[in-house]
Amino acid sequence: MKRQGGFTLIELVVVIVILGILAVTAAPKFMNLQNDARKASLEGLKGSIQGAAGIVYGKSAINGVETSKTATTVDNVSTIFGYPTANANGIVKAVSGLETDSQDWVGASTDGEADYVVTFKSLVKPADTTATAAEITATGCYVEYKQATSVSAAATTKVVADGNSCK
Template structure:
């Protein structure tokens, strides 16, 4: 009598069913990795914007321009109340990667907040590969310029 080695059909089916159940429960956990990575990038940009705004404010304070309510030039960066304005001549020049022609980040065009050099103006940035489906309220970082009563605010609108 020859003894054969191997798995029976029932054993193989049971293993396949178990693997299927594991895949169905684990797959959703790994499917959202792209959005998590995008959201982490947005958080990084928020930190860069906040840091750059603080450095520019320090330079403006040294020059005595921290209380000016009109756009001033601090080392080539337009400021209002000492902080960068919400424009391509302000915050975009203060943060490397936001300037015109960047290969990573871009302003959201056509959004309600497209920037300006006045107090309280708003500009939103997103990843260039998200520009087609991003809005100022989704998958972006929004910078609101300083006003006479508040410092600039930076908010992250997570990707979904």
């Protein structure tokens, strides 16, 4: 009679232990995917804001108001020095998806309304559509738009994502 070949119980246990060790060392690499995805989304939003600001500046230049020190309206967008202002009438109107009823984003102007910050709704108040600039910056995971301050100082946009704060 032939003896059937197969794995012994000890061999199976050794394989399971090895797989467990591999899983423990590989899991942290895959656990950080949400943080990376949120950072990538913020980079995409930054690009959208920069693109919208550039388009509005181009329209301001065509209309001859790119050097205006006072708020001017260009295609229903409030501008200063040709770039959108850092509030609901400026950059929010220029970028589709930043409105107060947005599914994903929540934003607010700083006290002096020279900066506008945007983050994920789920990081601030999941059931609410409003947040203060202080609440948004406290997340450590946001995009900041600074409006132009002079003819030679254009509007700027930057992503702030401190460490693993975008979880």
